[in-house]
Amino acid sequence: MRRIVFALAFLLTTTLAQAIDPLPFANEAEEQRFQALARELRCLVCQNQNIADSDAGLAKDLRNEVFEMMRAGKSDDEIRQFLVDRYGDFVLYDPPFKAVTLVLWVGPILILIVGFAIARNMMLRGGPHPDLPGPIDDKVDR
């Protein structure tokens, strides 16, 4: 039991920790802007983490780069574009809708539609199973 409590406590500490290495933010607004931006950028070394959460060396470099670009007065879009130019759309957790990412965006919807169509066909085609009682007929007097 105690072990479990300790394990859970550790989980809490990791979610509470924000940036791993503190950057010299001038104010809270700047920090929030940075955190929002870093959270939508993928760390390419540890691909299922964003650069805000990752402890990898490259993620740290990218955080510094993003921070310096913010300081240099670059807009969020300019910063995103800087990284996309170098690492491709893959660096964005919210990839843009275009020819290469078409399957990514449309695929799941397509599969859902096909699934519904199949389910509908199966339900309509069979009709009631012969062994089951038919639909209750309200008009029958008792």
Added chain:
Amino acid sequence: MRYLIPLLLFLGLGVLLFSGLGKDTRYVPSPLIDKPAAAFVLPELRDNTRSIDAKQFTGTPYLLNVWGSWCVACQQEHPVLMAYAKTKKIPLVGLNWKDDNETALRWLAALGDPYDAIPVDADGRVAIDYGVYGAPETFLIDGNGVIRFKQVGPLTPEIIATEIEPRLATMGVK
């Protein structure tokens, strides 16, 4: 007929999943192919009084190999680079990425030094410009300073034969 559609769907899914089996999920296609290689001026590892300017390589095709003494796969790749350097076909530039100079020099002393130039990218700035996300990575850059091919992971004799040599042939290097 009744089972045809589920069968087709199953086969479709099977083909999709099977095609993904051999793929390296860490591979990220680079948007930098056919784009000009980023400029840099960095100190030379073996002589820190000199600096290396990316511009000095324009005119001939060359390989830019990103390495670090901390990188295990680089060690595995190293004999391939040593062998390729002996052919003296094109210059081999070794971008030393986020490394310690002393350790890097010792690493080269132990394993051999195949490089014609070693720019030191200690803070990883230049590597970001090249979209590097893991060492080793190797770029084939043509005489106009345009990136033609990028290899993520160690170079092998096969990759040199199938990816690099044919491209060099089109650039007039035999």
